[in-house]
Amino acid sequence: MLTPRRTKFRKRMKGRLRGMATRGNTVAFGDIGIKTLEHGKLTSQEIEAARIAMMRHIKRGGQVWIRIFPDQVYTSKPAEVRQGKGKGAPAGYYAPVKPGHVLYEIKGVSMELAREALTRAAHKLSVKTAIVMREGL
């Protein structure tokens, strides 16, 4: 699973997600990819689950790019604990995404296979997504 190697602080403030992705909103490396259509916090577990679903479908050949990294920590309190007594313990990491951010890209496999693989990956994610193609060249 993807996690930061080290962090400057153990815990962070929650913050809010606003606006749209002004960077990382085009397919830059592969031929086809998926982009998010809404704000969300993708945990390292779901990023990994989506990657595995995709890789299992394309089997061999092809190249995959993960365009997000879960570098933000989230905390949680244990079950059956009263409120107060300080912030909970770090529970995992998430990647904050804004509408338009490209999440995964694929290259080197047929378009049908890539679409199917990306659809399977999208089912593992907690945000609405759309398949996008590379354009320009």
Added chain:
Amino acid sequence: MSDQISLTVQKREVTGKGAMRELHRKGLVPGVYYAKGENVLIQVEPLPLNKAYAKAGNSQLVYLNIEGGETRPALIKELVRHPFKTEITHVDFFGVDLKKAVRVRVPVETEGKPKGTVMGGKLIVFRDGLDVECLPTDIPDKIVLDVSPLDLGDNIHIADIAMPKGVQALYDENFAVVGLSAPTAEAEEGEAEAE
């Protein structure tokens, strides 16, 4: 060269954020045409623009007809889309002189099956596009590379590629464009892990 791609656009008088939003609401795309010593604000219908861009990309000539005036050859320099909707926000047309060479990036396409694939080799395209310099009328649609003679570990370098007549590749280092990589133990491990 493919068939001539033409596009009709209108001149635009209005500028600024509010006016552009109004233009988007009307279903038009604001843009600009610029050439040496000339700068024309334009607006264009999105459907013909999308069709022209799908054909021409950033490397092929588009013949612009600005409000019934004379036809001007241009390249689509930049096309800005909404972050997640398909609509086009803005378009830049770069007017070219047909007698002067231009620098463009042309897509690379591979042809054939490398002979090293039977031994588990994997074809890797290192460069999707190549920077070339040529007259605007000589810009090739794509550069086709025959990869069938590639064996394990072989690469096709930029210097090895025979460019079409009048086209010159631009490069400082003789980089590899495509290659056939041998299967590595690490890659096999990675695949097993994914399983």
